[in-house]
Amino acid sequence: MSRRKICVVTGARSEYGLLRWLMHEIQNDPGLILQVVATGMHLSPEFGLTYNVIENDGFTISAKVEMLLSSDSPVGMAKSIGLGILGFTDALERLKPDILVVLGDRYEILAAAQAAMALHIPVAHIHGGEITEGAIDDCIRHAVTKMSHIHFVANEIYRKRVVQLGEQPQKVFNFGAIGLDNIKKLNLLGKEEFEQSIGFTMGSLNFLVTYHPVTLQLTDPQQPVSALLEALDSFPQAKVIFTKPNSDAVGRTISRMIDQYVAERPERTAAFISLGQLMYLSAIRHVDVVIGNSSSGLIEVPAFKKPTVNIGDRQKGRLKASSVIDCPENKEDIILAINKALSQDFRQNLKHTISPYGEGDTSSRIVKVLKNIDLSSILTKRFYDYENYERE
Numbered sequence: 001m002s003r004r005k006i007c008v009v010t011g012a013r014s015e016y017g018l019l020r021w022l023m024h025e026i027q028n029d030p031g032l033i034l035q036v037v038a039t040g041m042h043l044s045p046e047f048g049l050t051y052n053v054i055e056n057d058g059f060t061i062s063a064k065v066e067m068l069l070s071s072d073s074p075v076g077m078a079k080s081i082g083l084g085i086l087g088f089t090d091a092l093e094r095l096k097p098d099i100l101v102v103l104g105d106r107y108e109i110l111a112a113a114q115a116a117m118a119l120h121i122p123v124a125h126i127h128g129g130e131i132t133e134g135a136i137d138d139c140i141r142h143a144v145t146k147m148s149h150i151h152f153v154a155n156e157i158y159r160k161r162v163v164q165l166g167e168q169p170q171k172v173f174n175f176g177a178i179g180l181d182n183i184k185k186l187n188l189l190g191k192e193e194f195e196q197s198i199g200f201t202m203g204s205l206n207f208l209v210t211y212h213p214v215t216l217q218l219t220d221p222q223q224p225v226s227a228l229l230e231a232l233d234s235f236p237q238a239k240v241i242f243t244k245p246n247s248d249a250v251g252r253t254i255s256r257m258i259d260q261y262v263a264e265r266p267e268r269t270a271a272f273i274s275l276g277q278l279m280y281l282s283a284i285r286h287v288d289v290v291i292g293n294s295s296s297g298l299i300e301v302p303a304f305k306k307p308t309v310n311i312g313d314r315q316k317g318r319l320k321a322s323s324v325i326d327c328p329e330n331k332e333d334i335i336l337a338i339n340k341a342l343s344q345d346f347r348q349n350l351k352h353t354i355s356p357y358g359e360g361d362t363s364s365r366i367v368k369v370l371k372n373i374d375l376s377s378i379l380t381k382r383f384y385d386y387e388n389y390e391r392e
Helices: 013-028 051-056 074-095 109-120 137-147 156-164 180-185 189-197 222-233 251-264 277-288 331-342 345-350 362-372 387-391
Strands: 004-010 033-041 064-066 097-102 123-126 150-153 172-175 206-210 239-243 269-272 291-292 308-311 324-327
Touching: 004 013, 004 074, 004 109, 004 362, 013 051, 013 097, 013 180, 013 269, 013 277, 013 362, 033 051, 033 074, 033 109, 033 362, 064 074, 074 109, 097 109, 109 123, 109 137, 123 137, 123 362, 150 156, 156 172, 172 362, 180 277, 180 362, 189 277, 206 222, 206 277, 222 251, 222 291, 222 331, 251 269, 269 324, 291 331, 308 331, 324 331, 331 345
Parallel strands: 004 033, 004 097, 033 064, 097 123, 123 150, 150 172, 206 239, 206 291, 239 269, 291 308, 308 324
Antiparallel strands: none
16 A cells, blocks of 8 residues: 655744644654645745754755745735745645645645645645634635645634535544644753743743734734834833744834834843744743734643733634733733733633643644545535534
């Protein structure tokens, strides 16, 4: 029996950090062949050429798909998707995988899924069924769901939503969030080792801040980012670690504002293009509050029983643990939310936090499905009416 070829697409270091253990599981399975396609920010000097991280972890990159234009405008994003479809078509035609694995909702993934659809390659999609009303990712995620044939979701509510989109229930698997595998499997750094690794000394109060573009808002991001930075100045005793935004539209504007803020406050702030999963999760472990609008504040941070201040609408619609505090994008509300996160009553209740995204061990369960699922007629998708699901 021939070994099944599983092709994993990754476009950013943060996403690769979620996929890493899954890739290890595939690579170590004698019945499977791992193929890796690196694209997007991995291939950009501006974002650190992080394809090197993949290779240093012992993986062979099967193809590199250049698609990221040196632009952070909506037009640049649209053109990048077009370039991606061309590149993925060539790569996938050469590799001829049995299954293409994609995660999430970024535009690189949309390009990969479209190419696979045209080439009759089954697609397995991780983290479908979620809602983020403030980002273009919402549209991309649901579009990729309809182009996919196997679905791995992070919660039963998300499973029902994928079925509601017409996907067959027996092809939708709720194994929890794949990112929680890292918390179980990585040996996180102690405080001193973490400080030495990033070249930054923490204090008695520490914040971890990540603010990404809100891609459905066409307004200038300077106002909400300024509000966030001014709010941080209301806590002059706090040390602040920034991780920079991704390559979405207006991301460079946000990065420049962060760089200027850090340059003016070098004694208590530091900014990084990407910490990677080990450093990032170690940072969560040692800070007091995680602030911003990243999905990690909703998925990984509650597993540490740490508070998240979730700013604005970027994550609106996602399931949230009791440790997440939502607030509008203005200075006063951000300050109030941070004070709430630091309050004794709120911190006392953190120990009761229950994550809605499972408890880990997701990668091994996904691999079992990828290895054993019948592919003989998987490309023929029959729309499943949700009314039948309700009756069943």
